[in-house]
Amino acid sequence: DQQVKQNSPSLSVQEGRISILNCDYTNSMFDYFLWYKKYPAEGPTFLISISSIKDKNEDGRFTVFLNKSAKHLSLHIVPSQPGDSAVYFCAASANSGNTPLVFGKGTRLSVIA
Amino acid sequence: DTGVSQDPRHKITKRGQNVTFRCDPISEHNRLYWYRQTLGQGPEFLTYFQNEAQLEKSRLLSDRFSAERPKGSFSTLEIQRTEQGDSAMYLCASGKLAGGPRDIYQETQYFGPGTRLLVL
Numbered sequence: 001d002q003q004v005k006q007n008s009p010s011l012s013v014q015e016g017r018i019s020i021l022n023c024d025y026t027n028s029m030f031d032y033f034l035w036y037k038k039y040p041a042e043g044p045t046f047l048i049s050i051s052s053i054k055d056k057n058e059d060g061r062f063t064v065f066l067n068k069s070a071k072h073l074s075l076h077i078v079p080s081q082p083g084d085s086a087v088y089f090c091a092a093s094a095n096s097g098n099t100p101l102v103f104g105k106g107t108r109l110s111v112i113a
Numbered sequence: 114d115t116g117v118s119q120d121p122r123h124k125i126t127k128r129g130q131n132v133t134f135r136c137d138p139i140s141e142h143n144r145l146y147w148y149r150q151t152l153g154q155g156p157e158f159l160t161y162f163q164n165e166a167q168l169e170k171s172r173l174l175s176d177r178f179s180a181e182r183p184k185g186s187f188s189t190l191e192i193q194r195t196e197q198g199d200s201a202m203y204l205c206a207s208g209k210l211a212g213g214p215r216d217i218y219q220e221t222q223y224f225g226p227g228t229r230l231l232v233l
Contacts, residue, residue, distance in 0.1 A: 032220075034222075044224045089156070093220075100146060100158035101148075101156070
C-alpha cells in the first residue's frame with residue numbers, strides 16, 4: 001500500500017519554462033512534506049519542505065504548494081534549467097517530521113536546452 | 114566538509130558473505146536513519162537512532178540485518194549471510210530539528226552519498 005504516490009515517472013520540459021511535479025498521499029497523519037533531488041550514484045539532496053499548516057513555501061526558483069483537502073502537493077521550478085535534470089522524490093512524515101520519511105517512487109525530470 | 118559521509122561507496126560481495134557499512138552523520142545531529150533504495154523505487158526506511166538508542170526498526174529489517182550506534186556518533190549497518198535480494202543502495206541520513214511555523218519543531222533529514230551493494 002503506497003502512502004506517497006508520484007504518478008508521473010518522467011517529465012520533459014524546455015529550458016526556461018515551468019516544471020510542475022506532483023505528489024499525492026493517502027495518510028492523513030502526514031503533516032510535514034519534503035522534496036529531494038537525486039542525481040545518479042548520489043544520495044538525495046534536500047530541496048524544500050512544507051508544514052501542513054501552510055499551503056505554500058517558496059525558496060528561490062522552487063515553490064511547493066500543499067492542498068490538504070485533496071492530499072496533494074506539487075513542486076514548481078521556474079525557470080527550469082538543464083542542471084535541474086534529476087530524479088525528484090516527494091517524502092512525507094508524521095509528527096512534524098519526527099517519524100521516518102515515506103517516499104514516493106520519484107519523477108525523472110529532463111530539462112531540454 | 115560537514116555533510117553526511119558513508120563508507121564504502123561501493124561493495125561487491127559473494128552470496129553468503131557478511132558486509133558492514135559505516136555512516137558518519139552531521140556532527141550536531143542526534144538522529145541517524147538508514148534507508149534502502151532499489152531500482153525504480155524511492156528510499157525505504159530500515160531503522161533509526163536517537164543518540165545511541167535504536168528507536169524503530171522496519172519489518173524490512175530481517176534478522177540478518179543489525180545496526181549499531183555505540184557512542185551516539187557514527188553508525189554501522191551489518192548484513193550477515195548476504196543474499197542477491199540485498200543488492201541495493203543503502204542510504205544514511207541524519208536529522209536536524211529546527212523551529213518551524215507557529216513554533217512547531219520539524220526535522221529535516223540530510224542524506225549521505227550512499228553505499229551501493231552488489232551481491233553476486
